[in-house]
Amino acid sequence: MKSEPNLKTVAKMANVSIATVSRAINYPDKVDPSTLSRINKIIKEINYRPNRVAQRLRIKGGHRKIFGLLVPDIQNPFYVDVIRGVEDYAYSRNYALLMCNFAQSKDKETMYLNIMKSESVDGMIVAPYDEFDKEVIDLLQKGFPIVCVDRGLGDYQDVDIILVDNEKGAYEAVSLMIKKGHKRIAYIGGLPSIPTSQQRKDGYVKALQKNNITIDDSLIKFGDSKHESGKEIARKLLSLKNPPTAIFTGNNLITLGALESIHASGKKIPQDVAIIGFDDMPWSISLNPPLTAVRQPGYEIGKRAADMLYQRIMDPDRAYSKVMLNTILIERNSC
Amino acid sequence: MKSEPNLKTVAKMANVSIATVSRAINYPDKVDPSTLSRINKIIKEINYRPNRVAQRLRIKGGHRKIFGLLVPDIQNPFYVDVIRGVEDYAYSRNYALLMCNFAQSKDKETMYLNIMKSESVDGMIVAPYDEFDKEVIDLLQKGFPIVCVDRGLGDYQDVDIILVDNEKGAYEAVSLMIKKGHKRIAYIGGLPSIPTSQQRKDGYVKALQKNNITIDDSLIKFGDSKHESGKEIARKLLSLKNPPTAIFTGNNLITLGALESIHASGKKIPQDVAIIGFDDMPWSISLNPPLTAVRQPGYEIGKRAADMLYQRIMDPDRAYSKVMLNTILIERNSC
């Protein structure tokens, strides 16, 4: 690979100093028009592009007005809502937003954490991989501005965080099912390693216990937060000799998968089997029948997280805040 | 945020030179064990991490192994598919992916183009704002590796590009409607400034002309690619004194909006009004009734675009390629 031309190359060819070339690029109006055009011609001719690594090394300090955002799954509309919230806030403050999807992979998360840091974002919003996310905690301890959303950091308290009351949301949903007369209620959660999967299960269990319904472990399943696993698990559940009469699905994509299996089984919703999904979706109302769902205020979460991040960047010493938002149970016709 | 510790910080604390610290990190066996352990302890203590920017500058090395991706609308599942395709490819090549959503805003696009460039991604994949996207063309002319997806660059030919045959896809969809007996067919497109909105309209017009159906301009509408505008336009269309018997919607979100209005109007699909959407969606099959849709191979587009980009980065002088993929008309029950 041919060696890249640099400032010196251009400077030599144009018979000027490297400083002038640098200026021609960064402050065109600060150089003589004729020099400028000569330099520009050469730049185009040899296809010179400034080495951005060097630029970055040189320009240090001060805010770059860029937020970073790390989401676990971009296919999940909930996170898309969060993204939009962050975007809108960022834009209103004149910040740009760089985002990465780590697709529920710890390795990718670590990789992106590093990249974002070294790409020198001013701070970032992240939905940590799990409660023991060492990399995130490390960054936090170093004083890097981070706001956690959707997932906490276990016992580690020195962090701004915003999440929803998953347990309560699940509790309300399952309580509704019980109220409608269901006793055999299944739960299909996302990845078991994800805190929210567990919290929603806890809510499910509590609702059952509160109503003196025996917990049947064969009705509690975890998938991998993907469409396929929801479909597969629901299929198995429905073909049990004593199948559930209601299914509470722990995330968006799983809901969709479960729906597909229910349709394929020929069972009618909600007569034969009821379903409530955790996470409402834009198209829930257009489903057949319209889906009863637990809505998380994703957009608001994003917006507030971005605001927290902004505040932290502006004042690194402020007290940490922890916000918990409530979900809303939206009753339609699937339960 | 406290300033990052650097080699000097560690060196001072360990009472050695920065060279030794550097060696301790890169060639541990080349330093005295006792010095090594002392240095390591300090590194851990103050949580020192080498500055990657500086490392990169020093280590003559070309690529950073980061792709950039600029999408116009992250709420549109089509782009999410594209993103996934790019991600998968990138990861398979050990590249990271930084993405930005410019939300159909020219200003944001320009901003992100600049940031990505200055964040020194090795190259980027972008769905340009429109066919006259000066910023993208500029970058291209400067030799920056860029692959365009979904939208072309007008007459500018020196670019790798991959898109779908929108006109043909629309033509097929509208032809199906005509075959089913519809004569009053409406088209609701996205932002008129977006090339695909026009191409889909062209396909719609051609199908009508081919079948000797008079074009009725009052049935051709453009929105802003958002859910709300689809809803609003469909509502107006349906309340016409001579309403359309079929609606062809030009993008995902508009389809959803139109669906909502159709449901609200009490009309039955497909008896009272048929609908075909451009862009299939993961949940199309779960809609009421299942939606007939024109599917764009988003994931494949993303994958191939990423491959094109990779090839271009590896060999900047290779010939430009232009790929056009076909859509697939998926017949379900809404038409």
Added chain:
DNA sequence: GTGAAAGCGCTAACAG
């Protein structure tokens, strides 16, 4: 085994 010093390519004072 360790330190001093030379840059990597660039920007930003500071002089002229």
Added chain:
DNA sequence: CTGTTAGCGCTTTCAC
């Protein structure tokens, strides 16, 4: 307007 120069944080000879 333009050139000189001092680093940004790091790796790597080359001495000692």
